[in-house]
Amino acid sequence: MLAYAIRRVLLLIPVLFGMTLVTFSIIQLIPGNPAQTILGEQATPQAIAALEEQLGLNEPFWVQYGVYISDLLSGDLGVSLRTNNDIAQEMWPYLAGTLELTVFAMLFAIFVGVNAGIISAWKQNSIFDYTSMVIALIGVSMPVFWLALMEQWFFAQELGWFPAFGRNNPREPVEAITHLYILDAALTGNWQQLETTLKHLVLPMVALGTIPMAIIARMTRSSMLEVLRSDYIRTVQAKGSNQSVVIYKHALKNAFIPVITVVGLQAGTLLGGAILTETIFSWPGIGRYIYDAISYRDYPVIQSGILVIAFIFVCINLVVDLLYAAIDPRIKYD
Amino acid sequence: GGDETSTDGNGEQNNNGGEESSSGGTLIFARGGDSQSLDYASVTDGESSRVTKQIYETLIEFADDSFELEPGLAKDWDVDDEGLRYVFYLQEGVTFHDGTPFNADAVKTNFERWADPDHEYAFTDEGYSYSVYGTQFGGFKGDDGHVIEEINVIDDYEVEFVLSKPLGSFLQNMGMSYFAITSPAALEEYGADIDENPVGTGPFKFVSWTKDASIVLEKNEDYWQEGLPKLDGVTFQVIPDNSARLTALQSGEIDLMDGLAPDDAAMIEGQAGLTTFERTPNNVGYLGFNIEKEPFNDVRVRQAINHAIDKNEIINNIYGGLAEPAANAVPKDYLGHNDDVVAYEYDMDKAKELLEEAGYGDGFEFDLWTMPVSRPYMPDPEQAAVVIQDALSELNITANIVTKEWATYLEEIELGYQDMFMLGWSGVNGDPDYFLGSLLSTDGIPGSNQMFFSNEEVDALLAEAKTTIDPDERAALYEEAQLIIHEEAPMVPLVHAIPALAGVDTISGYVPHPSTSESLKHVEISN
Amino acid sequence: MEQVVLELKNLQTTFQSGKTAVPAVDGVSLHVRKGEVLGIVGESGCGKSVTSLSIMQLIPSPPGKIAGGEILYKGEDIAKAKAKRMKRLRGKEISMIFQEPMTSLNPLFTIGNQLIEAIRNHNKISKKEARAKAIQLVRDVGIPRAEEIIHEYPHQLSGGMRQRIMIAMAMSCDPEVLIADEPTTALDVTIQAQILDLMKSLNEQKGMAILLITHDLGVVADICHRVVVMYAGQVVEEGTVRTILKQPKHPYTQGLIRSLPKLTERKQQLYSIPGTVPQPGAIEQGCRFAERCEFAFEACFQKNPALLELEDGHACRCLLYEGGNEDAG
Amino acid sequence: METETQLATNPSPKRPDKKENKAKSPWATMIVQLIENKLSLIGLIIIICFLLLALLAPYLTPYSFAETNSSIRLLPPSGDHWFGTDDLGRDVFTRVAYGARISLLIGFFAVVGAMVVGTLLGLIAGFYGKWVDMLLSRVFDVMLAFPSILLAIAIVAILGPSLSNAMLAIAIINVPIFARLVRSKVISLKQEEFVMAARAQGMKNGRLLFHHILPNSMAPIIVQATLGFGVAIIEAAALGFLGMGASPPTPEWGKMLADSRGYIQNAYWSVLFPGLSIMLVVLGFNMIGDGLRDALDPKMKGK
Amino acid sequence: MPAKPILEVKQLKTYFSINGGVFSRKIGEVKAVDGVTFSVKEGEILGIVGESGCGKSTTGKSILRLIEPTEGEVVFNGQKVTALSAEEVRKLRRDMQMIFQDPYASLNPRHTIEKIISEPLNVHGIGTKEERKQKVAELLETVGLRPEHAKRYPHQFSGGQRQRIGIARALAVNPKLVICDEPVSALDVSVQSQILNLMERLKDEFKLTYLFIAHDLSVVKHISDRVGVMYLGRLVELADKDTLYERPKHPYTKALLSAVPVPDPDITNERIVLTGDVPSPSNPPSGCTFHTRCPSCMDICKIKTPVWRDVGNGQFTACHLYNETTEKEMIK
Ligand SMILES: Nc1ncnc2c1ncn2[C@@H]1O[C@H](COP(=O)(O)OP(=O)(O)OP(=O)(O)O)[C@@H](O)[C@H]1O
Ligand SMILES: Nc1ncnc2c1ncn2[C@@H]1O[C@H](COP(=O)(O)OP(=O)(O)OP(=O)(O)O)[C@@H](O)[C@H]1O
Numbered sequence A: 001m002l003a004y005a006i007r008r009v010l011l012l013i014p015v016l017f018g019m020t021l022v023t024f025s026i027i028q029l030i031p032g033n034p035a036q037t038i039l040g041e042q043a044t045p046q047a048i049a050a051l052e053e054q055l056g057l058n059e060p061f062w063v064q065y066g067v068y069i070s071d072l073l074s075g076d077l078g079v080s081l082r083t084n085n086d087i088a089q090e091m092w093p094y095l096a097g098t099l100e101l102t103v104f105a106m107l108f109a110i111f112v113g114v115n116a117g118i119i120s121a122w123k124q125n126s127i128f129d130y131t132s133m134v135i136a137l138i139g140v141s142m143p144v145f146w147l148a149l150m151e152q153w154f155f156a157q158e159l160g161w162f163p164a165f166g167r168n169n170p171r172e173p174v175e176a177i178t179h180l181y182i183l184d185a186a187l188t189g190n191w192q193q194l195e196t197t198l199k200h201l202v203l204p205m206v207a208l209g210t211i212p213m214a215i216i217a218r219m220t221r222s223s224m225l226e227v228l229r230s231d232y233i234r235t236v237q238a239k240g241s242n243q244s245v246v247i248y249k250h251a252l253k254n255a256f257i258p259v260i261t262v263v264g265l266q267a268g269t270l271l272g273g274a275i276l277t278e279t280i281f282s283w284p285g286i287g288r289y290i291y292d293a294i295s296y297r298d299y300p301v302i303q304s305g306i307l308v309i310a311f312i313f314v315c316i317n318l319v320v321d322l323l324y325a326a327i328d329p330r331i332k333y334d
Numbered sequence B: 001g002g003d004e005t006s007t008d009g010n011g012e013q014n015n016n017g018g019e020e021s022s023s024g025g026t027l028i029f030a031r032g033g034d035s036q037s038l039d040y041a042s043v044t045d046g047e048s049s050r051v052t053k054q055i056y057e058t059l060i061e062f063a064d065d066s067f068e069l070e071p072g073l074a075k076d077w078d079v080d081d082e083g084l085r086y087v088f089y090l091q092e093g094v095t096f097h098d099g100t101p102f103n104a105d106a107v108k109t110n111f112e113r114w115a116d117p118d119h120e121y122a123f124t125d126e127g128y129s130y131s132v133y134g135t136q137f138g139g140f141k142g143d144d145g146h147v148i149e150e151i152n153v154i155d156d157y158e159v160e161f162v163l164s165k166p167l168g169s170f171l172q173n174m175g176m177s178y179f180a181i182t183s184p185a186a187l188e189e190y191g192a193d194i195d196e197n198p199v200g201t202g203p204f205k206f207v208s209w210t211k212d213a214s215i216v217l218e219k220n221e222d223y224w225q226e227g228l229p230k231l232d233g234v235t236f237q238v239i240p241d242n243s244a245r246l247t248a249l250q251s252g253e254i255d256l257m258d259g260l261a262p263d264d265a266a267m268i269e270g271q272a273g274l275t276t277f278e279r280t281p282n283n284v285g286y287l288g289f290n291i292e293k294e295p296f297n298d299v300r301v302r303q304a305i306n307h308a309i310d311k312n313e314i315i316n317n318i319y320g321g322l323a324e325p326a327a328n329a330v331p332k333d334y335l336g337h338n339d340d341v342v343a344y345e346y347d348m349d350k351a352k353e354l355l356e357e358a359g360y361g362d363g364f365e366f367d368l369w370t371m372p373v374s375r376p377y378m379p380d381p382e383q384a385a386v387v388i389q390d391a392l393s394e395l396n397i398t399a400n401i402v403t404k405e406w407a408t409y410l411e412e413i414e415l416g417y418q419d420m421f422m423l424g425w426s427g428v429n430g431d432p433d434y435f436l437g438s439l440l441s442t443d444g445i446p447g448s449n450q451m452f453f454s455n456e457e458v459d460a461l462l463a464e465a466k467t468t469i470d471p472d473e474r475a476a477l478y479e480e481a482q483l484i485i486h487e488e489a490p491m492v493p494l495v496h497a498i499p500a501l502a503g504v505d506t507i508s509g510y511v512p513h514p515s516t517s518e519s520l521k522h523v524e525i526s527n
Numbered sequence C: 001m002e003q004v005v006l007e008l009k010n011l012q013t014t015f016q017s018g019k020t021a022v023p024a025v026d027g028v029s030l031h032v033r034k035g036e037v038l039g040i041v042g043e044s045g046c047g048k049s050v051t052s053l054s055i056m057q058l059i060p061s062p063p064g065k066i067a068g069g070e071i072l073y074k075g076e077d078i079a080k081a082k083a084k085r086m087k088r089l090r091g092k093e094i095s096m097i098f099q100e101p102m103t104s105l106n107p108l109f110t111i112g113n114q115l116i117e118a119i120r121n122h123n124k125i126s127k128k129e130a131r132a133k134a135i136q137l138v139r140d141v142g143i144p145r146a147e148e149i150i151h152e153y154p155h156q157l158s159g160g161m162r163q164r165i166m167i168a169m170a171m172s173c174d175p176e177v178l179i180a181d182e183p184t185t186a187l188d189v190t191i192q193a194q195i196l197d198l199m200k201s202l203n204e205q206k207g208m209a210i211l212l213i214t215h216d217l218g219v220v221a222d223i224c225h226r227v228v229v230m231y232a233g234q235v236v237e238e239g240t241v242r243t244i245l246k247q248p249k250h251p252y253t254q255g256l257i258r259s260l261p262k263l264t265e266r267k268q269q270l271y272s273i274p275g276t277v278p279q280p281g282a283i284e285q286g287c288r289f290a291e292r293c294e295f296a297f298e299a300c301f302q303k304n305p306a307l308l309e310l311e312d313g314h315a316c317r318c319l320l321y322e323g324g325n326e327d328a329g
Numbered sequence D: 001m002e003t004e005t006q007l008a009t010n011p012s013p014k015r016p017d018k019k020e021n022k023a024k025s026p027w028a029t030m031i032v033q034l035i036e037n038k039l040s041l042i043g044l045i046i047i048i049c050f051l052l053l054a055l056l057a058p059y060l061t062p063y064s065f066a067e068t069n070s071s072i073r074l075l076p077p078s079g080d081h082w083f084g085t086d087d088l089g090r091d092v093f094t095r096v097a098y099g100a101r102i103s104l105l106i107g108f109f110a111v112v113g114a115m116v117v118g119t120l121l122g123l124i125a126g127f128y129g130k131w132v133d134m135l136l137s138r139v140f141d142v143m144l145a146f147p148s149i150l151l152a153i154a155i156v157a158i159l160g161p162s163l164s165n166a167m168l169a170i171a172i173i174n175v176p177i178f179a180r181l182v183r184s185k186v187i188s189l190k191q192e193e194f195v196m197a198a199r200a201q202g203m204k205n206g207r208l209l210f211h212h213i214l215p216n217s218m219a220p221i222i223v224q225a226t227l228g229f230g231v232a233i234i235e236a237a238a239l240g241f242l243g244m245g246a247s248p249p250t251p252e253w254g255k256m257l258a259d260s261r262g263y264i265q266n267a268y269w270s271v272l273f274p275g276l277s278i279m280l281v282v283l284g285f286n287m288i289g290d291g292l293r294d295a296l297d298p299k300m301k302g303k
Numbered sequence E: 001m002p003a004k005p006i007l008e009v010k011q012l013k014t015y016f017s018i019n020g021g022v023f024s025r026k027i028g029e030v031k032a033v034d035g036v037t038f039s040v041k042e043g044e045i046l047g048i049v050g051e052s053g054c055g056k057s058t059t060g061k062s063i064l065r066l067i068e069p070t071e072g073e074v075v076f077n078g079q080k081v082t083a084l085s086a087e088e089v090r091k092l093r094r095d096m097q098m099i100f101q102d103p104y105a106s107l108n109p110r111h112t113i114e115k116i117i118s119e120p121l122n123v124h125g126i127g128t129k130e131e132r133k134q135k136v137a138e139l140l141e142t143v144g145l146r147p148e149h150a151k152r153y154p155h156q157f158s159g160g161q162r163q164r165i166g167i168a169r170a171l172a173v174n175p176k177l178v179i180c181d182e183p184v185s186a187l188d189v190s191v192q193s194q195i196l197n198l199m200e201r202l203k204d205e206f207k208l209t210y211l212f213i214a215h216d217l218s219v220v221k222h223i224s225d226r227v228g229v230m231y232l233g234r235l236v237e238l239a240d241k242d243t244l245y246e247r248p249k250h251p252y253t254k255a256l257l258s259a260v261p262v263p264d265p266d267i268t269n270e271r272i273v274l275t276g277d278v279p280s281p282s283n284p285p286s287g288c289t290f291h292t293r294c295p296s297c298m299d300i301c302k303i304k305t306p307v308w309r310d311v312g313n314g315q316f317t318a319c320h321l322y323n324e325t326t327e328k329e330m331i332k
């Protein structure tokens, strides 16, 4: 198992290398001058030239890439052009925001999706099956930004049930320890904060989680149906096991294998959708961090942000692969 | 999808704020973007100075709602006749938030830090640069144009600035929030991290900053002005989305918000408990012609288009009425604003006539470059472009709307790729040279004169005005230049926008300043 | 003569296809006695598996459905038994093993886990005891290293071993009847020989009735006592192994036996039955074998022959033997 | 059933062959199945409606999608303006109808582009294997390691925001999806006996690839293309929403949402209808895609 | 009828490499075919039997170079197949055709029968369009189908009919040798005999030579002239059909023959039940690969690979029991 894990990790190396090359090239190819952006529309050309010089933007591509890689290897993501801060440090609170959002969205998606899928498969062709699958079909077709907008409008603006923006109430500044507010609230025993944080999470979580939820529900259902038709389930039935043992022990574990893959792939949808959701719900997360950085031409931040997201995505898929191997003894650990 | 309302959706409403009503209260000020840095001199964005304005103070302050000069950290000042030697008499008994005293040495340290890239606190290596200083004072230490020759500490509370040549806007500059005084001890202590650990003399002290979310300030109990500030604290909350920001105000999560969408302003007025605030305009939004390109090299075409645009339509549509139609490049009430200049009236027939004269009676096609971002002077550039496009189509002129990334946009219009473009300019210190010298003199090419307007007469007038010290003389020179500019029509000055804010009506003492940042020390909020 | 443990009377199982219900099993009657091995032979698609799955109530439903007839287990009709009753019957009274040893075990659980589950389904014993019993069962079916094997996963075993595990599982509660649906078809001859030996010995030692489904007449000759021949969802002939293999009466059985290449005979031109097995439900009238039959006459296409008992225990469904009814000939 | 009685010795079938003799190609079967499937039929109808809306836009509405009129700003839906008017006084229905043209075109070109390039690359990688496969697969891995919308944003940032660039970006990010799909299909087809059989007849690679492998990979490609159509439309709208797509006054749906989101409280209709249109079109494609998958996937046949 | 050999296979080896480990390097190999030698005479049917996975199909495919052999020589009609270029092999396939095991998988589901059968003609540029059409009709009739079937698709046929189509396709280019890879094992007995009869008829009609692969001993016996028995990638015995079935030499052959159930309740021959399973070809036992299951295993069997030799009357076997020279070689 360990050897398998190591092998999977080592296989990542070329991918990671490719990723750095892609992110770096993207940045190089983006037209527009960061110096100009930093200084704004009222800057003089001299000031811009001086800043360019200072930022080392005049070096050739490979020199800049070499510097970039060696910095990366030493854990240095560079310095934001906009804020002059160390990106590795500056990024964490944003990353924490995105992680909190995406993790909850994913949990929501998995919890609702898997259960709906199981029940639908179990009660195939029932009213529940039809309605939940129609909802899932609509969910799959939902543009995340529109859903987020409609949610914000209806539940925050019209009904006022949930706050329309941000991670916390500005009147109750949070004491950030880890910047994962839920965790912080638990650590400090601040239940009030926990409640407001959760309340802020609901709308963006649902918006972001709906598409993966729908996909997971559909996947769980079809995978479950297929498993329920399989020979070994017939064997289990033939030996007189309870229906619940058949479904929850034998069928579910098998049905989970394709579902896990989907969950891994949906991590990408979530991370991508986070950009849109964060924009709409003014959620200080990494998606917005990158998006802002793009309009400011903050190269190092764009580069590092994209890289970090891609890295997380790759890691999630690595975990999925390992989980896969842990569930399925047929995966060879050679 | 929306069927999942989770377990805690019991519809309880957000009624916080009610608990801490004992004194001035805490003000939650919501805005569209975060500050870039709390080291005010190294950045130019308004969102930074909005915050630093509370923490830091300048030697000279502007009046509450204009650019009139008033004492700040300097209670008084003297100028010699040639305008080369300025002496500032400093307030006594002022301390920085870290407890160290404010004095002439602190002033000198700060100015030297900005002027000298090799200064120990310049943090050049960490990427700090003080471009506004360079712009306002003619460059940096060692540059030819640099006007501040030396700074002499006469005693603890008296400091002397010696200039190499007169600078008409020197005192005005001293009031700009960029040139506020940081505690030298803090510079020593925090080094390049000063931008996240601001220590000044202002009415509020820095508490914490969560990026892209909130900056929390608390009352400076030891503030040198008795009885101020009135608030216990201020939180600057970032809510980029306009409607989310408004919702937050309506639901009581925030008290005051910037960047009120014009259409919402009307709505707010009808709502109980809410009120709006208007900022005196200090900007111009304009449509620039690249006068080196056909057909805009023909003054008749430029005039025709000036006639073809209905500024009131734009003001109604885009600004919700919160703007004044512009005729000059500088805002009203500014030095050098020429009341005699009357805007080209909206007159399609005249426009047609002019075009026919110029040989473009059948119309033409061109690219209309549209800003990708919203600015106070242009809250919705794309929609404005659509209105303009629509208007020009009546003259058979096809305008293709072109947008680029903001940086690319700026870079390329400087290179002259555009046919016609939208942009604007905001004032910072109330000086007209900042408008006209940058936008319409030959010195501005390449640079902010993206119309490539080069007129010897105008150049001469502007140069003379710059070195003139007497305000009336300067005004006359600028007004003359305005007339020529109007006739040549290198731009369509569209509007001077009135930025609006909305807040709860329990706020008192809040006066929006034209420079976009104001001290909140007089503000009170009651329940 | 031993008592009949399982008897099917006129079993009908249909599959819904669009608006029509296609009969896959169309009136099958047969019986197994205690200690007897009954073989069911017939070509692919003739309804062997559907018959056996119907007994266990394991036909995929929908679309499958037992449309008529009785399944008598020790006199009790289990065709319409409740799910709860079936659950107690399955594995305990009637066990079943399937054709595909490769896919019939859950790949994600160890052999031991699956065996223990089978044991504990019907016996209230501790995990530990169940485990000991599992090891014993694995030993009984002739697998060495039983203690290790129960910790292994199905994919680590060969096909033959998996089929033995399936048998062990089926045997775990000493059922009265074992239904084996082509248990050796997927295996090689040398492994098939092992499995057949095992089943034979289980039948002899425990006196368990076996319903063995196969299409290999060699296997039938090897271990069965009696044989039922199915064609297109019906039983066409029934009798002892010897009568069926040596004196078949039905033209189909005859053709089937003649078309086999034989190891023991000299080379000669093989007999072949023309045409193919009809789709279920394709023939509504007449003998289902008529159009492939050498001896078919006009009546064969109109009249559906009945299963006629010719002599003691030998029955055949063919108009040729319906002596009195030859008006069509 | 009529029975045609012949002499018993004749071994030829005596009952008429029930199976229809007409040859039904797999494609024809597929289309019949598709139409018989209720959901995909609904999907088909939705898409046809939007196609008609797009094609007939000029005849369905008397307004222009670009003409502004400040006197009719933000009017709620009414007989004159079915979907109301937006903040510049333009008819929302008109804009939605013209927007259908744009979305469908973007989807079409992005998907066709991605499909052609992806299929080609996938065929090459899967068929030739070895280092070609190695290299291409790593490139796909890297591209797929980025969340797609992020990559699209980056590409548009490079190329500059415009409708055609957004389309190009979407096509690019979808290339590896098709390529991988085709690659894996080709690899499994290479093992199939009928491909082996074709090689055994002495067939050349090119013919093998285009007569045997490609046609048999078409089913998943078509399913993916249909589903991808929906995805592309959402992605294009997302780019538009972020201001990286169409330039005004083009009535692109995502852009319409972005432009009117500030008015959601005063004029919900200007946000509701464009979003609803996106959802419906995508839903339509997803329904067809699902139906196609069922029709083309032999595993689902038993259902 | 001692005819000249049309096909000679000498020491043919086909290994598949197993990749794995951290860098996905080759960490082992499956010795699917491990040194097989035999020849097929013109006009005869050579049967190859063996259990699943013993390398029968791989042998067949290696001969046609559908799978590249690792080592060894294949000579067809005097041409060294293993030394030819890819293009030459392609042309050669006109004379060497193959029929596959799975009638469902070996026909392209998207082509009509006409296209399927005429494809080899097309590939080798034989005839005009009209002639090809004519030929397809003829072939269909030859294999017992009706010409109007040409317009149908494979899914409209039963397994036996499909196998007929496969045969028609193989015969289209008038090959000399047909390699039949388990052509009847997916079929029911009644259909199986139809196909076997057909194949026999065609052999005479078209003067074919068959290499007939199967796992059913009775089928092989029925159709072949000579039979080879494979075990774990190697031939263990090869002899004239009657010799092999009546006087088998190799213990494996004996066990195999005895394990086949005979559909006659009166015959109850003593069964030799082999213990254990066939070992994995990726890790074959040392010496004689059968020694782990052999009832008459000797010490030498575990160490030394037995030699493939003639034990008289053209009966070849690889077993130490029949190897007088073994001890001599050991001393050397
Ligand atoms: N789930 C199902 N849905 C529809 N028809 C079915 C289903 N299962 C079986 N059938 C039909 O029932 C008939 C009998 O099938 P069955 O599996 O009993 O055949 P069999 O005799 O076991 O064949 P084999 O030897 O191939 O196992 C077949 O024609 C088959 O098409
Ligand atoms: N492409 C391949 N890659 C790796 N191993 C292979 C490959 N093809 C076959 N093998 C292995 O080679 C061995 C021989 O396979 P082959 O298909 O020749 O057996 P066979 O005798 O035809 O068996 P069957 O009777 O099941 O068809 C098997 O162990 C098989 O797993």
Ligand SMILES: [Mg+2]
Pocket (backbone or CB within 6 Å): C048, C049, C050, C181, C182
């Ligand atoms: Mg069966």
Ligand SMILES: [Mg+2]
Pocket (backbone or CB within 6 Å): E056, E057, E058, E101, E181, E182
């Ligand atoms: Mg094979």
